[in-house]
Structures are given as C-alpha cells and as structure tokens.
Amino acid sequence: MSFLDLVRAEMRMVYGDMMRRKAMLAMFIAYPYVLTLFFLLIGYALGSPRVFAARVGVRPEIFFIVGGFITMTILGVGDDILWRPMFDEWMGTLPYIIASPVSRIQHYLAIPLPRLVLVLISGSTTVVPVLAYYYGVPGLLDALTILGLTALAAVFYAAVALVITGLLFGMGGEHWRLINVVRPFLIILVGAYYPRYLLPLSARILSYMVPSSHPVEVAQRLLVGGVEAGYALMLLGVATALFLLYMPAGLRSIVFWEKKKVAEGVKT
C-alpha cells in the first residue's frame, strides 16, 4: 500500500469537504482577521496600543494576525486528528476504516497532511501580505520563515494530538469530552497569543514540554526584532527531541484506541 495514495485520498477528502462548505472556506481565510479584530477591540477599549508595542515589541495588529495564523494552523492540524474518531463514528465510516487493511498508524500520519498544505494558502492571505505591507521585502522574508516555522509547529503538535486522541478515545465512554478541556490549555501553552516569555514561571515550564511552543517562540522573536541563530537552533533541537519522544507514544496510543474499540465493538 502506498502512503502517497493514502495522503492523496485524505487530501481529496479534506479539500472536497472544505471547498463544498463555502462558509467553512470563508471562515478559514477570515479567521485570523476576525480574531485580530476581536483582540484589538478589547485591547483598544482597555489599554493603549503603544503600551502593548512597548511591552511585546511589535504592533498589536501584526502580533495578532501572526498569532491568529499560527493558532489556526496548529489547531486545524491538531483538530483533524483529535476529532477524527468522532467524525468517522458520526459519519458511519468508522467500521469500514477499521475493517480496512490499512495500517492505522499510516492512516493517522496521513490525516494531518492535507491541512498542513493549506498553511501555505492561508499564510499567503494573512502573514505574507501583512508583513510585506509593514516591512517590505525583509517582512516578506520573515513571513516565509514564519510560514515554515508554523508548519513545523503544526507537525510537532500532531504528535501531541495523537497521544491525546488515542488515550481519550481509547478510554471509551465520554472521556473524549476532555479534549475540550485539554485543547485551550495547549493553545495557551503553545504561546501563539501570549508570548511564552511573558507567561508565569509555572506555565512557562509546562510550555517547554509542548514541542510546538519552541518554533512558535522562534517565530515570535523573529517578529519582535530578530532571534540569534544559536538560540533558535537550540529551541528547534529541543522541539525535535520532544517530538521524537511523543511520536512513538502517539502511535502506540492510536493502536491502543483501535484495540479498545475492537474489544468493545465498533458501532455500526
């Protein structure tokens, strides 16, 4: 069985679904702008953009556009994994997927890839035009680097999502609802909307355990005035090590879910 065929099939499924739901497509493009607007409205109502820029190091609209893009990408990729067992059960496709000879691990590795490709599309409608508008050619180069770092963060997040999916769905019953509790915490710990270096110490320590938070920190430091190559490489090295630690656990977790599902009986 070709992994590429599997990826192609998943792409067709995700894009077919997305292109035929116009509201979803519109939301996909508008999401970072909508969130930016939301944060700016609150921000301007409660404080000054100058104070924000002085504290964070970048204008709020730029920070939130980039934060929105990073969050949407990571969430999109993670959600494709986190909600897939539920989605397939709801669509009635789960029994056919379980009864197919495809390796569950291969399948769950293929699932986040279509959304990852969409990073390029969504990036070109958010980060790229905004940074190019404000900073010119250097901004464009930064935007492309941020795109790459975001893709990396999303891949790293996929490993965490695999662990959570397998565990919560494998535990059966209503445990999947805990996804709604875990997800917001992860988003905070990733640090896309609230820079990690501004988090309280305890949250910062937890944040270091989330592999995606490291490329996100590199992207943010790049945004607020540059990052030393050595420090960036160190962060990416830590992220890769964590990813390599989480990935086998994630794959085992998916196998655990499948075994539990078959032991209980797949709903038809």
Added chain:
Amino acid sequence: MEEAIVVDGLRKTYRTKKRRGLLGGETVVVEALRGVSFSVRRGEVVGLLGPNGAGKTTTIKIIATLLLPDDGDAFVMGHSVVREPWRVRENIGLMLTVEKGFYGKLTGRENLEYFAALYGLPRGVAEKRVAELLSLLELDKLGAADRLFEEYSLGMKARLGLARALLRDPPVLLLDEPTLGLDPPSARRIRELVKSLAHREGKAILYTTHNMFEAEIVCDRILLINKGRIVAEGSPEKLKEMIPYTRTIVVQARIPEKPVPEKLGVLGDASISPLGGGVYEIRVRAKRPREVLGELIHAVVGLGGDILDIRMEEPTLEDVFIYFSRGEGDGER
C-alpha cells in the same frame, strides 16, 4: 467447495448499565452469542435470520474484525479473526447500515476512490475499478456517480455500499440487511447482483435480512439464530420440513354463530377470523392435513355451516421463522 468462512463456537457477552434514577444503576449481562458455529462455502449465499437481538449483527461484526469474541474463533479464507485480523480484512467486503457510511460532501465516485486508497488499490487501478463498479451498480446510468453522497436516495446509497464492498473483488462478502428500506426495483437489483456474485463469481456471501421472501429467493442456505444460538440450518425447503406442521388448511364457511376452536373439535394451532356477513376464515396448521380437514368439515357442518372454500397452504419461511423465534424449536439442533 472450499469453505471461505468457518465460525467455531463463538461466544460474546455484553455488559451494559441499566440506569436507575440519576446516579443509580446496575450492570446487566446479555449473552449475545452462546456458542455459534457454522460455515459458508465459496459460491454460496447463506442467510442469517433471526429476530431483533438474536445475535446476527454481533456475528457479522466478529467476522468483520470489528468485535472480539469472548470465546471461540472465526476464520475467513483460513485466517483467524482473533490472531490475524489484517489477513481477514484483506479478504472481506463489508456492507452494514445502508443510510450511513460515506462522506456526505464527497461524490459517489470520490467516496469510492477514497476507500479504494484505504483498501490499498493503486491510484490507476482504483480509478478503473471504481468506474467498473459505478457501471455495474448502474450508478452512472442514474446520474449519481458525480453527485454528492448527501443527495443520494436510499437505493443509491445501498448500491454505493455494495460497490464499496466489491472494491477489492474480495472472495467473502458480509452483507447486513442490504435491502432494508429500499424500493422494490433497487431491492431486486441488489438481490440479483448478490446471487450472481455468488453463483457466477464464486464469492462466499453471508447475508442477514428480516425479509423472508428475500431470504427464500436469495439464500442457498439459511441459518436461523435465536437468543445467541443457531436453532436451525438448511435450505429453505429443508427448514420448512423441520416444523411439526406441514400444511395450513384454510376453510371459509358461513356459520350461524361465531365458532370457537373447541367447538370445531380442532386442537392445536388454529385461528378463526370473521370476514363479514357471517363468513369466517378458519386456519389450522396440521401435520396430517387430510385427517384434520375431515374433522374440520364434519365440525363446520355440525354447527349448521356452509363451506364456501377450502384450500391448503404450504408452510412459508415466515412460519419457520416464527416457529423458531418463539423458541418452539429449541433443541432441534
């Protein structure tokens, strides 16, 4: 003929929680399968018939590797569903509930291509096979091949479901009530295809249905399952011979007062229904119909009645189903 499915002593118990109030509850143990054994040969359609909760779907799920048995095993083309589920999955085509099971925002063709990839068909082969199946199931003729699944009628969904089961051209098909809720032409098309797949292409087909007419015309052999056990097995004709009565005598007579079975001197399985105008239909199921008919005519005449019509009905598969579903045939096998 080669045995494609061998089921050996399957047992399965479900533990469910019976709720009492908001917090209370007790565990209820349901024995879904109590030592089910049978086999299906290649080129044969075997019907699995039984009332709701008899264990049909549990059996299909175990054979499809969607559920583990507590005890016993099942083999598909020689591979154990417990020890070699991957091998089993390579040899089965599955069709469960008709109305669900596909992605609504994809067309029929896209859905089939998606599952073809999942079943390991290379892209080029998959495209060709999907086109063949869309034509075989007449989905292209119906203009449904490139229509979204969410716009499909139930008949189209059933055809697409069968197409998916055939994607890899597997030697074994597991079809769980494939014609449920279909209009007569769609149901007929599915039945014709199922028979042809078994008899011409040599596939082994396990087929569950509640429709007795369908079971009689589609299945070469029928397994009657009740309360988790196979209570009878054989061809439709053989099953009819298993029940203690061989004929139903139907007498229509005009009788001055409403008769009761005791007055007619007929003991056993009799029913009397008024047809209006003092005419009654008396139905008696009997193993020795000639003797019973003589007694019945004598009794009707004795009550001052006029016999208007007499006919004999062969037992139907429905009679067999009801007989065994009531548990009357327990211990027959």
